[in-house]
Amino acid sequence: MPVYLDNNATTPLDPRVLEAMLPYLQDVYGNPSSVHRYGRLTGGAVERAREQVAALVGAQSGQIVFTSGGTEANNLAVKGVTADYASGHIAVSAIEHPSLLEPALALQAQGWEVDRIPVTTRGIVDCAALAAILRPDTVLVSAMLANNETGAIQPVAEVAGLVRSGRAVLHTDASQAAGKIPVDFVGSGVHLMTLSSHKLYGPLGAGALIVDKSISLQAMQLGGGHENGLRAGTPNVAAIVGFGAAAELARAELVQRTAHTRALQVRLEAALRAIPEVCIFAEDVERLPNTVQFGVRGCHGETLLLQLDRQGFAVSSGSACHSDVHEASHVLLAMQVDNELALTAIRVSVGKDSTEDEVDRFVSALGAILTMLRGSSVRVANL
Ligand SMILES: Cc1ncc(COP(=O)(O)O)c(C=O)c1O
Numbered sequence: 001m002p003v004y005l006d007n008n009a010t011t012p013l014d015p016r017v018l019e020a021m022l023p024y025l026q027d028v029y030g031n032p033s034s035v036h037r038y039g040r041l042t043g044g045a046v047e048r049a050r051e052q053v054a055a056l057v058g059a060q061s062g063q064i065v066f067t068s069g070g071t072e073a074n075n076l077a078v079k080g081v082t083a084d085y086a087s088g089h090i091a092v093s094a095i096e097h098p099s100l101l102e103p104a105l106a107l108q109a110q111g112w113e114v115d116r117i118p119v120t121t122r123g124i125v126d127c128a129a130l131a132a133i134l135r136p137d138t139v140l141v142s143a144m145l146a147n148n149e150t151g152a153i154q155p156v157a158e159v160a161g162l163v164r165s166g167r168a169v170l171h172t173d174a175s176q177a178a179g180k181i182p183v184d185f186v187g188s189g190v191h192l193m194t195l196s197s198h199k200l201y202g203p204l205g206a207g208a209l210i211v212d213k214s215i216s217l218q219a220m221q222l223g224g225g226h227e228n229g230l231r232a233g234t235p236n237v238a239a240i241v242g243f244g245a246a247a248e249l250a251r252a253e254l255v256q257r258t259a260h261t262r263a264l265q266v267r268l269e270a271a272l273r274a275i276p277e278v279c280i281f282a283e284d285v286e287r288l289p290n291t292v293q294f295g296v297r298g299c300h301g302e303t304l305l306l307q308l309d310r311q312g313f314a315v316s317s318g319s320a321c322h323s324d325v326h327e328a329s330h331v332l333l334a335m336q337v338d339n340e341l342a343l344t345a346i347r348v349s350v351g352k353d354s355t356e357d358e359v360d361r362f363v364s365a366l367g368a369i370l371t372m373l374r375g376s377s378v379r380v381a382n383l
Contacts, residue, residue, distance in 0.1 A: 002313055002314045003312060003313050003358045003361065003362060004314050005349060005359075006316050007351035008176060008316070009316055009349070011200060012201065012351070013201065013202070014201035014202075016249060017242045017245045017249070020242060021238045021241050021242040024042065025238045028041055028042060032045075032046050033226070033234070042237045045240075045241050046240050047061070048244060049241050049244025049245075050066070050244070052244035055247070055248070056248070056250055057184065057193065058186050058187060059193075063211050063212065065210070065228065067206075067207045069196050069205060069206065070173065070175040070207045071099035073209035074097065074103065074194050075099065075220065076219075077140075077192045078142070079220050080219065081140045081216075082139055082140060084218060087110070088138075088139045089113040089137050090104060090107065090114055090138065090139055090141070091115040091117050091130065091133050091142075091168075092115075092142045093119065093125050093144060094330070095144070095147050095335075096143075097148055097173060100142055104142075117141075122285045123147060123150045123281065123282035124152055124154060124155060124282075127158050127159060127162060138166060139169065140169050140171065141163045141170050143159045143170075144173040145176070146174070147282075148175070148176045149329055149347055150331060150335075151293065152282040152286070152287055153181065153286045153287060154172075156172050157188055169192065170190045171193070172190045172192070172193050173193075174195055175194055175195060176199060177288070179199065179201070179254070180257070180258065180289060180290060181289070185210050191211070191214070191215045192209060192211055193209070193210040194208070197239065201250070201351075202243040203239045203243065206243040207243075208243075219232065253352070259289075261351070261352065262289035262290075264290070265287075265289055265290060265291070265292055267356060268362070269292055271359075272292070272294055272363070275367060275370065277296050278294055278296050279294060279297065279341060280292060281294060281295065281345065290349050290350045290351065293345055293347045295337075295343075295344035295345045295346065296344055296370060299373055301317035301344050301345045302326055304366075304373075305317045305346060307373070308346075308365060308369065311365040311368075313361075315348050315349075317346055328345075348362070
Protein backbone atom coordinates (compact mmCIF):
# COMPACT_ATOMS: atom_id res chain seq x y z
CA MET A 1 0.00 0.00 0.00
CA PRO A 2 1.15 3.56 -0.67
CA VAL A 3 2.60 5.57 2.19
CA TYR A 4 -0.28 7.54 3.69
CA LEU A 5 0.61 11.17 4.38
CA ASP A 6 -2.87 12.67 4.10
CA ASN A 7 -4.13 12.49 7.67
CA ASN A 8 -5.83 15.89 7.51
CA ALA A 9 -8.14 14.49 4.83
CA THR A 10 -9.02 11.50 6.98
CA THR A 11 -7.25 9.21 9.41
CA PRO A 12 -7.25 5.42 9.38
CA LEU A 13 -9.60 3.84 11.89
CA ASP A 14 -7.67 2.92 15.03
CA PRO A 15 -8.02 -0.88 15.57
CA ARG A 16 -8.90 -0.19 19.22
CA VAL A 17 -11.74 2.02 18.03
CA LEU A 18 -12.97 -0.70 15.69
CA GLU A 19 -12.95 -3.13 18.60
CA ALA A 20 -15.09 -0.75 20.65
CA MET A 21 -17.53 -0.37 17.74
CA LEU A 22 -17.89 -4.00 16.71
CA PRO A 23 -20.42 -5.08 19.36
CA TYR A 24 -22.71 -2.27 18.17
CA LEU A 25 -22.52 -3.53 14.59
CA GLN A 26 -23.17 -7.11 15.62
CA ASP A 27 -24.90 -8.22 18.80
CA VAL A 28 -25.85 -5.01 20.58
CA TYR A 29 -28.73 -3.35 18.81
CA GLY A 30 -31.73 -1.31 19.78
CA ASN A 31 -32.99 2.19 19.21
CA PRO A 32 -31.40 4.41 21.89
CA SER A 33 -34.79 6.11 22.34
CA SER A 34 -36.51 2.83 23.25
CA VAL A 35 -37.26 2.36 26.94
CA HIS A 36 -36.64 -1.40 26.95
CA ARG A 37 -33.36 -3.06 27.75
CA TYR A 38 -32.12 -3.00 24.14
CA GLY A 39 -32.65 0.74 23.99
CA ARG A 40 -31.05 1.27 27.36
CA LEU A 41 -27.92 -0.57 26.22
CA THR A 42 -27.38 1.48 23.07
CA GLY A 43 -28.62 4.68 24.74
CA GLY A 44 -26.10 4.16 27.53
CA ALA A 45 -23.33 3.66 24.96
CA VAL A 46 -24.22 6.94 23.25
CA GLU A 47 -24.18 8.76 26.60
CA ARG A 48 -20.79 7.30 27.46
CA ALA A 49 -19.46 8.49 24.09
CA ARG A 50 -20.90 11.92 24.82
CA GLU A 51 -18.83 12.04 28.01
CA GLN A 52 -15.69 10.84 26.22
CA VAL A 53 -16.01 13.47 23.48
CA ALA A 54 -16.78 16.21 26.02
CA ALA A 55 -13.72 15.25 28.08
CA LEU A 56 -11.41 15.65 25.07
CA VAL A 57 -12.30 19.34 24.72
CA GLY A 58 -13.15 20.44 28.26
CA ALA A 59 -16.90 20.57 27.65
CA GLN A 60 -19.85 19.11 29.56
CA SER A 61 -21.53 16.07 28.07
CA GLY A 62 -24.85 17.94 27.95
CA GLN A 63 -23.29 20.42 25.53
CA ILE A 64 -22.52 17.80 22.87
CA VAL A 65 -24.87 17.50 19.89
CA PHE A 66 -23.88 14.52 17.77
CA THR A 67 -24.02 15.07 14.01
CA SER A 68 -22.96 13.14 10.93
CA GLY A 69 -19.63 14.98 10.86
CA GLY A 70 -17.89 18.33 10.72
CA THR A 71 -19.80 19.48 7.65
CA GLU A 72 -23.17 19.05 9.32
CA ALA A 73 -21.95 20.67 12.53
CA ASN A 74 -20.69 23.72 10.59
CA ASN A 75 -23.98 23.96 8.71
CA LEU A 76 -25.94 23.68 11.95
CA ALA A 77 -23.85 26.45 13.51
CA VAL A 78 -24.31 28.90 10.65
CA LYS A 79 -27.93 28.12 9.84
CA GLY A 80 -29.04 27.40 13.41
CA VAL A 81 -27.76 30.70 14.80
CA THR A 82 -29.08 32.87 11.98
CA ALA A 83 -32.48 31.16 11.71
CA ASP A 84 -33.94 33.51 14.34
CA TYR A 85 -33.41 36.50 12.04
CA ALA A 86 -34.75 37.49 8.61
CA SER A 87 -31.39 39.06 7.73
CA GLY A 88 -28.39 40.64 9.39
CA HIS A 89 -24.60 40.60 9.46
CA ILE A 90 -22.14 37.76 9.97
CA ALA A 91 -18.34 37.55 9.73
CA VAL A 92 -16.42 34.40 8.82
CA SER A 93 -12.70 34.05 8.39
CA ALA A 94 -11.48 33.95 4.80
CA ILE A 95 -9.72 30.61 5.38
CA GLU A 96 -12.68 28.55 6.63
CA HIS A 97 -13.44 25.12 5.26
CA PRO A 98 -16.04 25.07 2.45
CA SER A 99 -18.53 23.46 4.85
CA LEU A 100 -18.55 26.80 6.69
CA LEU A 101 -18.04 29.17 3.76
CA GLU A 102 -20.80 27.69 1.60
CA PRO A 103 -23.61 28.09 4.17
CA ALA A 104 -22.33 31.64 4.74
CA LEU A 105 -22.52 32.30 0.98
CA ALA A 106 -26.03 30.82 0.92
CA LEU A 107 -27.04 33.38 3.55
CA GLN A 108 -25.51 36.11 1.43
CA ALA A 109 -27.66 35.00 -1.48
CA GLN A 110 -30.67 35.41 0.84
CA GLY A 111 -29.77 39.02 1.59
CA TRP A 112 -27.46 38.67 4.60
CA GLU A 113 -24.36 40.83 4.79
CA VAL A 114 -21.37 38.52 5.01
CA ASP A 115 -17.87 39.80 5.73
CA ARG A 116 -14.79 37.64 5.27
CA ILE A 117 -12.31 38.32 8.04
CA PRO A 118 -8.93 38.72 6.30
CA VAL A 119 -5.84 36.84 7.35
CA THR A 120 -2.27 38.08 7.47
CA THR A 121 0.28 36.92 4.90
CA ARG A 122 1.33 34.39 7.55
CA GLY A 123 -2.14 32.83 7.52
CA ILE A 124 -3.47 34.15 10.82
CA VAL A 125 -6.85 35.80 11.32
CA ASP A 126 -6.31 39.56 11.44
CA CYS A 127 -7.88 40.62 14.74
CA ALA A 128 -7.48 44.33 14.03
CA ALA A 129 -9.46 43.83 10.82
CA LEU A 130 -12.08 41.85 12.73
CA ALA A 131 -12.46 44.67 15.26
CA ALA A 132 -13.27 47.00 12.36
CA ILE A 133 -15.73 44.50 10.83
CA LEU A 134 -17.75 43.82 13.99
CA ARG A 135 -21.02 45.74 14.25
CA PRO A 136 -23.69 46.08 16.91
CA ASP A 137 -25.94 43.92 14.72
CA THR A 138 -23.39 41.17 14.02
CA VAL A 139 -25.19 37.89 14.68
CA LEU A 140 -22.41 35.33 14.17
CA VAL A 141 -18.62 35.23 13.93
CA SER A 142 -16.79 32.08 12.88
CA ALA A 143 -13.03 31.55 13.05
CA MET A 144 -11.52 28.08 12.89
CA LEU A 145 -9.12 26.82 15.55
CA ALA A 146 -6.56 25.42 13.11
CA ASN A 147 -6.51 25.57 9.35
CA ASN A 148 -6.80 22.29 7.48
CA GLU A 149 -4.38 23.32 4.71
CA THR A 150 -1.55 25.25 6.36
CA GLY A 151 -2.14 23.94 9.88
CA ALA A 152 -1.90 27.52 11.19
CA ILE A 153 -3.38 27.80 14.68
CA GLN A 154 -5.72 30.75 14.93
CA PRO A 155 -5.98 33.33 17.76
CA VAL A 156 -9.44 32.21 18.83
CA ALA A 157 -9.07 33.48 22.41
CA GLU A 158 -8.26 36.94 21.05
CA VAL A 159 -11.20 36.71 18.65
CA ALA A 160 -13.40 35.77 21.63
CA GLY A 161 -12.15 38.81 23.53
CA LEU A 162 -13.40 41.02 20.69
CA VAL A 163 -16.64 39.21 19.96
CA ARG A 164 -17.88 38.59 23.48
CA SER A 165 -18.18 42.28 24.28
CA GLY A 166 -21.04 42.37 21.75
CA ARG A 167 -24.04 40.10 21.28
CA ALA A 168 -22.70 37.98 18.43
CA VAL A 169 -22.40 34.22 18.78
CA LEU A 170 -18.85 32.91 18.28
CA HIS A 171 -18.26 29.59 16.53
CA THR A 172 -14.99 27.80 15.97
CA ASP A 173 -14.32 24.80 13.73
CA ALA A 174 -11.97 22.58 15.73
CA SER A 175 -12.19 19.62 13.32
CA GLN A 176 -8.45 19.68 12.62
CA ALA A 177 -7.30 20.85 16.04
CA ALA A 178 -8.97 18.27 18.28
CA GLY A 179 -6.69 15.33 18.93
CA LYS A 180 -3.63 17.23 17.66
CA ILE A 181 -3.35 20.10 20.16
CA PRO A 182 -5.05 20.74 23.52
CA VAL A 183 -8.55 22.12 22.96
CA ASP A 184 -10.58 23.78 25.70
CA PHE A 185 -14.19 24.61 24.84
CA VAL A 186 -14.85 26.68 27.96
CA GLY A 187 -11.43 28.32 28.12
CA SER A 188 -11.49 29.34 24.45
CA GLY A 189 -14.49 31.58 25.06
CA VAL A 190 -16.52 30.31 22.11
CA HIS A 191 -20.24 29.49 22.14
CA LEU A 192 -20.10 26.78 19.49
CA MET A 193 -17.41 24.31 18.43
CA THR A 194 -17.30 21.78 15.58
CA LEU A 195 -15.60 18.38 15.85
CA SER A 196 -15.17 15.55 13.35
CA SER A 197 -14.56 11.92 14.33
CA HIS A 198 -12.65 10.78 11.25
CA LYS A 199 -9.93 13.37 11.75
CA LEU A 200 -8.88 11.70 15.01
CA TYR A 201 -8.81 7.98 14.13
CA GLY A 202 -12.55 7.54 14.65
CA PRO A 203 -15.03 6.37 12.01
CA LEU A 204 -16.48 8.46 9.20
CA GLY A 205 -20.01 9.69 9.66
CA ALA A 206 -19.82 11.09 13.19
CA GLY A 207 -19.10 14.55 14.48
CA ALA A 208 -20.38 17.03 17.00
CA LEU A 209 -21.42 20.59 17.53
CA ILE A 210 -20.70 21.68 21.08
CA VAL A 211 -23.28 24.17 22.22
CA ASP A 212 -23.17 26.70 25.03
CA LYS A 213 -26.80 26.63 26.14
CA SER A 214 -26.86 30.38 26.78
CA ILE A 215 -27.26 31.01 23.05
CA SER A 216 -30.27 30.45 20.83
CA LEU A 217 -29.76 27.71 18.23
CA GLN A 218 -32.50 26.41 15.94
CA ALA A 219 -32.51 22.79 14.79
CA MET A 220 -32.07 22.31 11.05
CA GLN A 221 -33.27 18.73 11.00
CA LEU A 222 -36.67 18.18 12.55
CA GLY A 223 -38.23 14.95 13.72
CA GLY A 224 -38.28 13.01 16.94
CA GLY A 225 -36.49 15.57 19.10
CA HIS A 226 -33.21 13.68 19.42
CA GLU A 227 -30.05 15.39 20.69
CA ASN A 228 -31.98 17.78 22.92
CA GLY A 229 -34.19 18.76 20.03
CA LEU A 230 -31.21 20.03 18.02
CA ARG A 231 -30.64 17.16 15.61
CA ALA A 232 -33.45 14.76 14.92
CA GLY A 233 -32.74 11.24 13.70
CA THR A 234 -31.95 7.90 15.29
CA PRO A 235 -28.28 8.18 16.21
CA ASN A 236 -25.62 6.20 14.38
CA VAL A 237 -24.76 4.27 17.53
CA ALA A 238 -21.69 2.36 16.32
CA ALA A 239 -20.11 5.47 14.77
CA ILE A 240 -20.79 7.52 17.87
CA VAL A 241 -19.33 4.80 20.09
CA GLY A 242 -16.25 4.83 17.83
CA PHE A 243 -16.04 8.62 18.00
CA GLY A 244 -16.15 8.38 21.82
CA ALA A 245 -13.44 5.72 21.93
CA ALA A 246 -11.26 7.71 19.53
CA ALA A 247 -11.72 10.84 21.65
CA GLU A 248 -10.68 8.99 24.78
CA LEU A 249 -7.57 7.60 23.10
CA ALA A 250 -6.72 11.04 21.69
CA ARG A 251 -6.93 12.52 25.17
CA ALA A 252 -4.77 9.79 26.69
CA GLU A 253 -2.17 9.90 23.91
CA LEU A 254 -2.20 13.59 23.02
CA VAL A 255 1.24 14.43 24.42
CA GLN A 256 2.84 11.42 22.79
CA ARG A 257 1.12 11.98 19.43
CA THR A 258 2.06 15.64 19.42
CA ALA A 259 5.72 14.91 20.16
CA HIS A 260 5.86 12.16 17.53
CA THR A 261 4.25 14.14 14.73
CA ARG A 262 6.17 17.31 15.63
CA ALA A 263 9.46 15.44 15.28
CA LEU A 264 8.40 14.20 11.84
CA GLN A 265 7.30 17.71 10.86
CA VAL A 266 10.70 19.13 11.86
CA ARG A 267 12.48 16.36 9.94
CA LEU A 268 10.38 16.87 6.83
CA GLU A 269 10.76 20.64 6.85
CA ALA A 270 14.52 20.46 7.32
CA ALA A 271 14.71 18.28 4.22
CA LEU A 272 12.32 20.46 2.23
CA ARG A 273 14.29 23.59 3.01
CA ALA A 274 17.31 22.02 1.33
CA ILE A 275 15.40 21.75 -1.95
CA PRO A 276 15.76 24.89 -4.06
CA GLU A 277 12.56 26.84 -4.78
CA VAL A 278 10.57 25.16 -2.01
CA CYS A 279 8.33 27.53 -0.09
CA ILE A 280 6.70 26.32 3.14
CA PHE A 281 3.43 28.15 3.71
CA ALA A 282 2.65 29.74 7.09
CA GLU A 283 6.17 28.64 7.97
CA ASP A 284 6.86 30.95 10.87
CA VAL A 285 3.59 30.72 12.82
CA GLU A 286 2.36 28.23 15.37
CA ARG A 287 0.99 25.29 13.43
CA LEU A 288 -0.52 21.88 14.01
CA PRO A 289 2.33 19.46 14.73
CA ASN A 290 1.47 17.18 11.81
CA THR A 291 0.93 19.56 8.90
CA VAL A 292 3.32 20.90 6.27
CA GLN A 293 2.01 22.72 3.22
CA PHE A 294 4.56 23.71 0.66
CA GLY A 295 4.95 24.66 -2.96
CA VAL A 296 7.74 24.34 -5.48
CA ARG A 297 7.68 27.24 -7.90
CA GLY A 298 7.21 26.02 -11.44
CA CYS A 299 5.79 22.58 -10.47
CA HIS A 300 2.04 22.36 -10.62
CA GLY A 301 0.69 20.79 -7.43
CA GLU A 302 -1.66 18.42 -9.25
CA THR A 303 1.18 17.15 -11.46
CA LEU A 304 3.36 16.59 -8.43
CA LEU A 305 0.49 14.90 -6.60
CA LEU A 306 -0.10 12.43 -9.44
CA GLN A 307 3.62 11.67 -9.74
CA LEU A 308 3.84 11.11 -5.99
CA ASP A 309 0.81 8.85 -6.17
CA ARG A 310 2.52 6.81 -8.89
CA GLN A 311 5.58 6.50 -6.69
CA GLY A 312 3.44 5.28 -3.79
CA PHE A 313 2.81 8.39 -1.68
CA ALA A 314 -0.63 9.72 -0.80
CA VAL A 315 -0.62 13.46 -0.13
CA SER A 316 -2.98 16.27 -0.99
CA SER A 317 -2.83 19.40 -3.07
CA GLY A 318 -4.54 22.12 -1.08
CA SER A 319 -7.72 20.76 0.47
CA ALA A 320 -8.62 17.12 -0.19
CA CYS A 321 -12.29 17.88 0.26
CA HIS A 322 -12.39 19.51 -3.18
CA SER A 323 -9.32 18.06 -4.82
CA ASP A 324 -11.13 17.52 -8.10
CA VAL A 325 -11.32 21.29 -8.51
CA HIS A 326 -8.01 22.59 -9.80
CA GLU A 327 -8.27 26.12 -8.55
CA ALA A 328 -5.71 27.79 -6.35
CA SER A 329 -6.49 27.31 -2.68
CA HIS A 330 -8.67 30.08 -1.25
CA VAL A 331 -6.59 29.82 1.92
CA LEU A 332 -3.34 30.63 0.13
CA LEU A 333 -4.96 33.35 -1.95
CA ALA A 334 -6.30 34.91 1.27
CA MET A 335 -2.69 34.93 2.50
CA GLN A 336 -1.82 36.87 -0.68
CA VAL A 337 0.28 34.06 -2.07
CA ASP A 338 0.40 34.68 -5.82
CA ASN A 339 -1.87 32.48 -7.92
CA GLU A 340 1.01 30.75 -9.70
CA LEU A 341 2.74 29.73 -6.46
CA ALA A 342 -0.57 28.79 -4.83
CA LEU A 343 -1.22 26.33 -7.67
CA THR A 344 1.96 24.45 -6.73
CA ALA A 345 0.72 23.65 -3.19
CA ILE A 346 1.15 20.19 -1.74
CA ARG A 347 -0.05 19.32 1.75
CA VAL A 348 1.65 16.59 3.74
CA SER A 349 -0.13 15.62 6.94
CA VAL A 350 1.55 12.91 8.98
CA GLY A 351 -0.28 10.79 11.52
CA LYS A 352 0.36 9.09 14.82
CA ASP A 353 1.59 5.96 13.04
CA SER A 354 3.75 7.68 10.40
CA THR A 355 7.45 6.88 10.58
CA GLU A 356 10.77 8.61 9.95
CA ASP A 357 11.43 6.12 7.18
CA GLU A 358 8.20 7.13 5.42
CA VAL A 359 9.12 10.79 5.64
CA ASP A 360 12.63 10.10 4.34
CA ARG A 361 11.32 8.05 1.45
CA PHE A 362 8.81 10.77 0.63
CA VAL A 363 11.57 13.38 0.45
CA SER A 364 13.70 11.15 -1.79
CA ALA A 365 10.77 10.50 -4.12
CA LEU A 366 9.93 14.19 -4.22
CA GLY A 367 13.50 15.06 -5.10
CA ALA A 368 13.58 12.47 -7.89
CA ILE A 369 10.25 13.67 -9.30
CA LEU A 370 11.33 17.30 -9.23
CA THR A 371 14.54 16.37 -11.02
CA MET A 372 12.53 14.55 -13.64
CA LEU A 373 9.97 17.36 -14.03
CA ARG A 374 12.51 20.09 -14.27
CA GLY A 375 14.90 18.12 -16.40
CA SER A 376 17.66 19.34 -14.14
CA SER A 377 19.22 18.13 -10.94
CA VAL A 378 17.68 19.11 -7.64
CA ARG A 379 19.58 18.70 -4.46
CA VAL A 380 17.76 16.75 -1.79
CA ALA A 381 18.91 16.69 1.81
CA ASN A 382 20.77 13.54 2.71
CA LEU A 383 18.72 12.36 5.67
C1 LIG B 1 -11.52 22.26 9.05
C2 LIG B 1 -12.53 21.27 8.57
N1 LIG B 1 -13.82 21.46 8.86
C3 LIG B 1 -14.77 20.60 8.47
C4 LIG B 1 -14.46 19.49 7.73
C5 LIG B 1 -15.55 18.56 7.30
O1 LIG B 1 -15.66 17.50 8.20
P1 LIG B 1 -16.42 16.14 7.77
O2 LIG B 1 -15.56 15.48 6.76
O3 LIG B 1 -16.51 15.39 9.06
O4 LIG B 1 -17.76 16.53 7.24
C6 LIG B 1 -13.14 19.25 7.37
C7 LIG B 1 -12.76 18.09 6.52
O5 LIG B 1 -11.80 18.12 5.79
C8 LIG B 1 -12.14 20.16 7.82
O6 LIG B 1 -10.85 19.98 7.51
